[in-house]
Amino acid sequence: MTLNCSSAERTSAVVRFQFDGEVRLADAEMSLHLAMFAVEGLFGRARVRLDAEYELIEQDQCIDVDAGTEVGAMIVRVFTGLLLREFGEDSFRIERMTPAIHHAEPERTACA
Numbered sequence: 746m747t748l749n750c751s752s753a754e755r756t757s758a759v760v761r762f763q764f765d766g767e768v769r770l771a772d773a774e775m776s777l778h779l780a781m782f783a784v785e786g787l788f789g790r791a792r793v794r795l796d797a798e799y800e801l802i803e804q805d806q807c808i809d810v811d812a813g814t815e816v817g818a819m820i821v822r823v824f825t826g827l828l829l830r831e832f833g834e835d836s837f838r839i840e841r842m843t844p845a846i847h848h849a850e851p852e853r854t855a856c857a
Contacts, residue, residue, distance in 0.1 A: 758811070758812045758813040758817075758818075758841070759809050759810065759811055759812065759813075759841075759842040760809070760810050760812045760821045760839060760840070760841055760842070761807050761808075761809050761810075761839070761840045761841075761842050762807055762808045762809075762810065762824070762828070762837055762838075762839055763805070763806065763807040763837060763838050763839075763840065764806045764807065764808075764832075764836065764837045765806075765835075765836050765837065766806070767836060768806075768832050768836050768837065770801060770803060770806060770808070772831075772832075773808060773828065773832075773837075774801060774808065776824060776827045776828055776831055777799060777808060777810070777820075777824050779827060780820050780823040780824035780827055781793055781797055781820055783823050784797075784816060784819050784820050784823055787819065788815075788816050788819070792816055793816055793820075796814040796815075796816035796817060797811070797816055797817060797820055798810075798811040798817070799811065809842065810824065812841075825839065
């Protein structure tokens with residue numbers, strides 16, 4: 746499931762949560778929903794719906810969370826705390842993903 750957003754303050758900061766084989770991805774996703782619910786208490790439901798985005802990547806046993814907004818960064822913090830309490834610190838790892846840099850091909854002009 747991906748929640749879409751279109752905030753003007755968005756950056757390309759993504760945090761990847763990679764889970765070991767003992768953690769069911771569905772259980773981790775439920776913890777993420779709980780984190781989002783908690784963050785609604787701080788920012789309101791509408792802002793969380795606008796600014797929160799995540800993606801489940803089942804084949805890699807991970808969840809990518811967009812941390813490019815204030816809301817997203819807070820979701821990452823709360824989610825991390827919940828995962829530590831529920832699954833333990835050895836059951837997952839966290840990685841900040843760097844966006845791929847796309848270089849535009851130089852424009853070619855014909856010479857006569």
